[in-house]
Amino acid sequence: MTSNDYDPTREGAETDFARRMSYGDYLALDAILGAQHPLSEAHDEMLFIIQHQTTELWMRLAIHELSAARRAIAGDEVQPAMKMLARMSRIFEQLNNAWDVLRTMTPSEYTRFRSQLGQSSGFQSRQYRLIEFLLGNRNHAMLKPHTHDVETTRLLEAELSTPSLYDEVLRLADRNGLKMPAAVLARDVRETHSFNEGVLQAWRVVYEAPETHWMLYELAEKLVDFEDYFRRWRFNHVTTVERVIGFKRGTGGTGGVSYLKRMLEVELFPELWRVRTIL
Ligand code: HEM
Numbered sequence: 001m002t003s004n005d006y007d008p009t010r011e012g013a014e015t016d017f018a019r020r021m022s023y024g025d026y027l028a029l030d031a032i033l034g035a036q037h038p039l040s041e042a043h044d045e046m047l048f049i050i051q052h053q054t055t056e057l058w059m060r061l062a063i064h065e066l067s068a069a070r071r072a073i074a075g076d077e078v079q080p081a082m083k084m085l086a087r088m089s090r091i092f093e094q095l096n097n098a099w100d101v102l103r104t105m106t107p108s109e110y111t112r113f114r115s116q117l118g119q120s121s122g123f124q125s126r127q128y129r130l131i132e133f134l135l136g137n138r139n140h141a142m143l144k145p146h147t148h149d150v151e152t153t154r155l156l157e158a159e160l161s162t163p164s165l166y167d168e169v170l171r172l173a174d175r176n177g178l179k180m181p182a183a184v185l186a187r188d189v190r191e192t193h194s195f196n197e198g199v200l201q202a203w204r205v206v207y208e209a210p211e212t213h214w215m216l217y218e219l220a221e222k223l224v225d226f227e228d229y230f231r232r233w234r235f236n237h238v239t240t241v242e243r244v245i246g247f248k249r250g251t252g253g254t255g256g257v258s259y260l261k262r263m264l265e266v267e268l269f270p271e272l273w274r275v276r277t278i279l
Pocket residue numbers: 051052055056102110120121122123124125128237240241244245249250251252253254255256257259260263
């Protein structure tokens with residue numbers, strides 16, 4: 001150390017963490033930074049692992065925000081829910097930008113370690129499936145890859161029996177003067193909600209007079225904003241996949257790009273998209 005080097009301890013920076021909680025302790029960095037175990041010598045496998053692990057961490061936050069938003073809406077606390085939904089969009093914006101890092105991996109580089117992945121695939125991500133279920137995309141067939149894992153199956157099954165975020169929004173709208181169809185309010189929440197004309201007409205009332213339904217209008221637009229970012233995530237995924245593996249079958253056993261393209265058709269809040277056409 002030269003005499004010009006600045007020493008933060010002179011202004012009181014703590015340096016003894018033998019018996020104090022440090023940065024790494026609080027953030028459990030030993031666990032997180034000790035969890036990268038490439039199975040090959042390929043340079044890009046570290047990128048692949050970290051890209052997935054960071055995505056799973058952001059998904060963890062997304063689940064935290066989405067579940068809290070749903071609880072808040074069910075309890076008529078719309079303002080906090082708005083904040084959480086705004087954060088959801090920012091999380092997905094972050095995830096959308098992250099694809100740019102993964103895209104630096106070429107097909108030749110991926111081929112060097114792809115065989116090490118065996119039959120594992122993002123298709124088996126329990127957090128991703130939980131997010132889809134929370135949002136109302138409830139394809140029961142997606143439980144199958146988790147049959148071997150009792151805890152995950154229990155978690156996903158519990159989610160299926162809980163009203164989705166959109167179910168809670170429609171119930172809230174009904175409590176606040178919009179007449180939602182009784183069949184929709186009493187629907188079997190285990191299934192995916194499909195387009196309903198009565199729900200469309202209810203949203204039409206809001207969109208034709210935002211000033212008299214400001215709270216529901218803002219909430220609906222938060223959902224549309226989020227679905228917009230979520231669609232972009234799906235699109236970035238399928239485009240990256242085509243760029244890296246072309247039309248090969250996926251390690252998870254699906255057709256690959258053909259499967260992911262089908263998923264681009266999923267609509268989480270169909271009436272909120274359709275209402276635009278009738279205004
Ligand atoms: C080179 C990079 C990637 C390739 C080649 C790839 C490929 C695929 C393929 C082919 C599928 C269809 C299932 C299968 O048969 O395997 C799939 C699904 C999936 N992937 Fe990726 N993926 C990549 C990166 C990522 C990343 C970074 C994530 C973030 C966690 C991710 C998450 C998922 C999820 C959640 C699914 C299931 C989608 C659904 O069911 O709608 N993938 N991926």
